[in-house]
Amino acid sequence: MFEVMFSALWAMLTSPSIMGLMLVGVFIGLIVGVTPGIGGRLSIALAIPFVFGMDKVAGAVFLLTMHAVNGTSGQISSIMFGVPGDGDDAATTIDGYPMAKKGEAGRALGASITASGFGGIVGACVFAFMIPVLEPVVLSFSPAEFFLLAILGITFIAFLSGGDNIFRGIIVGLFGMILATIGMDPTSGVARYSGEFLFLWDGLSLVTAVLAIFAVPEMIALGSRGGSIAAVSSTQARFSFRQIFEGVMEVPRHWWLALRTSIIGALIGMVPGLGGSAAAWMCYGHAVQTSKTPERFGKGAVEGVIAPETASNAKEGGSLLPTLFFGIPGSSGMAVLMGAFLILGIQPGPAMLTENLPLVWTLIWALVVGNLIAICFLLFVVRWAAMLTFINGAVIVPFILMLVVIGAYVSEGRWENLVILVLLSIIGYGLLKADWPRAPFVIGLVLGKIAEESLNKALGLWGMGFFLRPISLVLIGLIALTIGIAVWRQVKRARRSAAREIAA
Amino acid sequence: MKFKLGMAALTAVTVAAAGAQAQQGADFYKGKTVNYIVATAPGGGYDTYGRLVAEYMQKYLLGSTFIVKNMPGAGHLVGANAIYASRPDGLTIGTFNTGLLYNQLMQLPAAKFDLTKMSWVGKAGSDPRVFAIAAGAPIKTWQDLLDQKQPVNFATAGVGSASYVETIILTKVLNLPIKMLTGYNGTEDMLAMRRGEIAGSIASRSSYDSFVANGYGRFIAQIGGDNKDVPQLASLVKDEKAKSLISLVQSQGDIARLTAGPPDIPADRLAALRAAFKSAMEDKEAQEKAEKLGRPLEPGYGDDVLKQIKDALNQSPETIALLKEAMSKK
Numbered sequence: 001m002f003e004v005m006f007s008a009l010w011a012m013l014t015s016p017s018i019m020g021l022m023l024v025g026v027f028i029g030l031i032v033g034v035t036p037g038i039g040g041r042l043s044i045a046l047a048i049p050f051v052f053g054m055d056k057v058a059g060a061v062f063l064l065t066m067h068a069v070n071g072t073s074g075q076i077s078s079i080m081f082g083v084p085g086d087g088d089d090a091a092t093t094i095d096g097y098p099m100a101k102k103g104e105a106g107r108a109l110g111a112s113i114t115a116s117g118f119g120g121i122v123g124a125c126v127f128a129f130m131i132p133v134l135e136p137v138v139l140s141f142s143p144a145e146f147f148l149l150a151i152l153g154i155t156f157i158a159f160l161s162g163g164d165n166i167f168r169g170i171i172v173g174l175f176g177m178i179l180a181t182i183g184m185d186p187t188s189g190v191a192r193y194s195g196e197f198l199f200l201w202d203g204l205s206l207v208t209a210v211l212a213i214f215a216v217p218e219m220i221a222l223g224s225r226g227g228s229i230a231a232v233s234s235t236q237a238r239f240s241f242r243q244i245f246e247g248v249m250e251v252p253r254h255w256w257l258a259l260r261t262s263i264i265g266a267l268i269g270m271v272p273g274l275g276g277s278a279a280a281w282m283c284y285g286h287a288v289q290t291s292k293t294p295e296r297f298g299k300g301a302v303e304g305v306i307a308p309e310t311a312s313n314a315k316e317g318g319s320l321l322p323t324l325f326f327g328i329p330g331s332s333g334m335a336v337l338m339g340a341f342l343i344l345g346i347q348p349g350p351a352m353l354t355e356n357l358p359l360v361w362t363l364i365w366a367l368v369v370g371n372l373i374a375i376c377f378l379l380f381v382v383r384w385a386a387m388l389t390f391i392n393g394a395v396i397v398p399f400i401l402m403l404v405v406i407g408a409y410v411s412e413g414r415w416e417n418l419v420i421l422v423l424l425s426i427i428g429y430g431l432l433k434a435d436w437p438r439a440p441f442v443i444g445l446v447l448g449k450i451a452e453e454s455l456n457k458a459l460g461l462w463g464m465g466f467f468l469r470p471i472s473l474v475l476i477g478l479i480a481l482t483i484g485i486a487v488w489r490q491v492k493r494a495r496r497s498a499a500r501e502i503a504a
Numbered sequence: 505m506k507f508k509l510g511m512a513a514l515t516a517v518t519v520a521a522a523g524a525q526a527q528q529g530a531d532f533y534k535g536k537t538v539n540y541i542v543a544t545a546p547g548g549g550y551d552t553y554g555r556l557v558a559e560y561m562q563k564y565l566l567g568s569t570f571i572v573k574n575m576p577g578a579g580h581l582v583g584a585n586a587i588y589a590s591r592p593d594g595l596t597i598g599t600f601n602t603g604l605l606y607n608q609l610m611q612l613p614a615a616k617f618d619l620t621k622m623s624w625v626g627k628a629g630s631d632p633r634v635f636a637i638a639a640g641a642p643i644k645t646w647q648d649l650l651d652q653k654q655p656v657n658f659a660t661a662g663v664g665s666a667s668y669v670e671t672i673i674l675t676k677v678l679n680l681p682i683k684m685l686t687g688y689n690g691t692e693d694m695l696a697m698r699r700g701e702i703a704g705s706i707a708s709r710s711s712y713d714s715f716v717a718n719g720y721g722r723f724i725a726q727i728g729g730d731n732k733d734v735p736q737l738a739s740l741v742k743d744e745k746a747k748s749l750i751s752l753v754q755s756q757g758d759i760a761r762l763t764a765g766p767p768d769i770p771a772d773r774l775a776a777l778r779a780a781f782k783s784a785m786e787d788k789e790a791q792e793k794a795e796k797l798g799r800p801l802e803p804g805y806g807d808d809v810l811k812q813i814k815d816a817l818n819q820s821p822e823t824i825a826l827l828k829e830a831m832s833k834k
Contacts, residue, residue, distance in 0.1 A: 042574075045546040049559060052793060139699045184578070186687030189663025198585070198614060201578035272695060326698070327714045328691045335547035335690070342797050349718040413575055414582075453687055460685045461657065461701050 008361035012369070018058045022366065025065035026373045032066075033073035041333040043070075048340050056344040057362055063340050064363055065370030067333065068316045072116040072374045075309060076382065079108045080389050081229065081400045082218040083211065083407070088312040090210040091280040094439050095297060095304025097218060102300050103232035105386040110247020111302050112309045113378045115258055118251055119310030120371035122262035123269070123317025124364050130270065131353065131360075134321055141271045143457035144466040148475035149274060149282075150451035155479055156285025157440040158486035159294055166490050169440045172431065176444025179204050180452070187456045199416045203449060206277065206442075207411040211404050212424030213441050217432040219401055220425075222393040229389040229396070244379060244386075250302045257287060261307040262314040269315025272322055272331065277446045283311035285443070289482065298437065317367055324348050324360065529776030532594070534567035539590075541598030543583020545576040548690075549710060552799055553628045553761040554599045560784030565776065573598075579665050580604055581614055588617035590766050594773030597625055597765040602756045603666020605816055610827055619813050623769040624762070626781045627804040629710075629794075631760035632729030633670065633753055635737070636712045637704040638697035638721050646725050646740050649704075655683040656703035659693035662686055670753050671706045672830045677746045697721060708757070710799060728754040748823055755816035759809055761799075778806045 012018050032043040044063055051059040071088060078084040079096030092112060099108035130137065157173040158166055182193045183203035194200035222229060251258055261283040268279040287307035288297045297304050322328050327349040329335040338348055346352075352360055388396065408421045431438050458466040467476060538561075542554035555572050562570040575583040580601040590596035607615035637643050641656065649656070658675075660668040663686050675682045688696060688705075694715050696702040704721075705712075709729060715721050726734040727750055738750050763781060765774070784790055785803035794801045804812070 041546045045551065045555065048555070138695075142696075142699055142701055184662055184664070186662035186689075189668075198578040198582050201581075202576070272691070322695075326695075326720075327718055328694045328698075329547075332545055332547050332690070336551075339547060339552055339797065343793065345796065347714070349714060351718075412577075413573065414577070457685060457687055 009365045021062040025062040029066040029069040030073040033070040041336040044336045059344040061366040069374040071313050083215040088280040091284040091308035098300035100389045103230040105389045106243035107247035109382045110244035111250040112305045114248045114251040115306040115309040116313045117371045117375035119262045119313035123266040123314035124367035126266035127317040143454040147454035150447040153282045153447045155482045159288040160439045168436045173440035173444040176441040177448035180445050180448030208408040208417040212421045213428040216425035217429040223397045262310040265311030265314035266318035269318030279315045280308035280312040283307045525772045526775040526779040529772035533565045537569045539596045540572045543580040543600035560790040561780045564780040564783035585616045592766045592768040594769045606669045621767040623765040624810040625777050627762045629761040629802045630758045631708040632757045633727040634709045634723045635725045641703040652681040655681045658682045659688035659702045659705045728757040
């Protein structure tokens, strides 16, 4: 076992062609990551003609690293400008952008890049450890569990309501859940709230919604306020490698949180059916819920950057498992990757373990080494990128709004999304102005859909008794606990303020 | 003898004329960009075939640049409508699910196309349908399925999708003991079969081949294709009404992986597109690549494909009524 493991690493590190291709893969992956609207799967689809005829190990390493480091650079724009590249990055925006506004873009970037790399590496470790128990674990999650997991995620809304008013968060969350019902209902075949518009049949575009609710309002606010994104001057912010290094050190300081969210992320990635965005959001919710000072979140808490970043990168290692060993890809990105593997002559399936074990280890090591290269490279160049947050808003707002428009259009190639962008931006700006929380909206939108679809399936399969399965009961317990904690905190807060009033 | 010679000469002339026309059309494509629309997101069969076709058509349409554009949405309707509505200058072609045939047969308002009027370039492969059964299910043969006392769970994609339509019409007309569960997209049905919550699915053979090769399931019947390992459904059924519906499903699978453009593409350009498509399908490298992907090339060309489409759409009023009934009642 160990011999295969380390000989694979040695073979990889000593092969100039594999390492060269990995460097190219990391570089392309990072560039694709920062470009709004172009996802990892499209980059792999485009790369397929080039890997044809390549050595299978080199080709697989190239594609995998390209795919894996995508998320590491994706959050740069969500931290600096509040412009998330996709649904995963949106969770990073909630605390990353306020940090940039405080002049701590460097610290946020250092933390997020390190967290992302850390998550990727932990994800690879989870991959390695889970191989023996892959089957029972993956196969024990059915629609009933997906439904309850989604509900558990939705209950985190209670902790994301920012200030004193839990009801604002619930209202915004319900609004997101209502919008999640737009589209073709798979069980009745009815196109809901879609009118004559075919583009709404598949539901609201997540990227567009996220850009409208987070990015556009921030840019309007910046434009009308004047000045730069960072509210302090660049000299005050001590903007330097030191600040980035401080950010890097936040990850070991919060190592226990980072480890937990990485493992949760990898597990969510491993079980196909929940989707990538769910991992980042559930871990963000988990960070807030377990924090002793939840009121700091949304205002620039570094844990709010670390948790979603570790999760969204760790899930890559996890989602590779069912793809490689069942031959059943867990996400559309993995489906493209599997197609590319077939071209290279790698036949995913249970035989991978017996016939291709060295290749499996090479892929695990590629995830680790690729992430390390990405971290080092980004930490070095990001210093100049972060300087952009000190540029005058009048210069930068039009440029960023253009990025937003491109992102909303390119993600699905539909101009209609631009109309949605404008409409939802109005709501987003209203929420910002009134100081209502915006994160519950995305949670409602992402998890509401999963909850509904899984509930329909679970009811069809088992009827009303679907939740009487062991894992389901554990999840129900967790949901009850979460709600209990939320209510208790609310009551305590109400009492405290009442006592304060009496004292006054 | 004279007659034969005459025929040969005539054939030669027509072939030469077609060749000349194709050449004329081919000149048009020098320095031009062709949009190849794929009506799904990247990944999966349509995208794989689409990218392969685009790559090798570009090779044989000298001086042209093919750009693959993914236009997913509403179960291929968005992409198909876009191809149909595009300008017929020969610079926009694409691929979509032949299952849209059902939409046209049922005259659903969201289908804004007439498949018989489109400019058919060809088809790259066929995609026979199979009854795939999970390894853990007690159903080993077609007879076992018929003998089930309790309905068994079958997964389909959303209501209205091609997989739903096929499952419901076959279940109804063959009176199968099947309980349909909708909303299984992508590979969710395979995982559900592995978990044991779903007994089977009526799906395309190419997507289930590796599933079966890995020992997770088996095929008990097939519609279309020339594989010898699975009995043809038509041979297991006697009812004539059922046979006509089976042949509809079969023709749908036969023309899968099509390439078509909007109606009224100028004849010379269409000829050039068809010639390039043919050369692409005969390209050794393309064949090898397709084989590796588990998506072998079984090409069909131009008017032959159009004829197949017309035949498939030429269904008796009873069949259409049956389709509509199947869709309206659950």
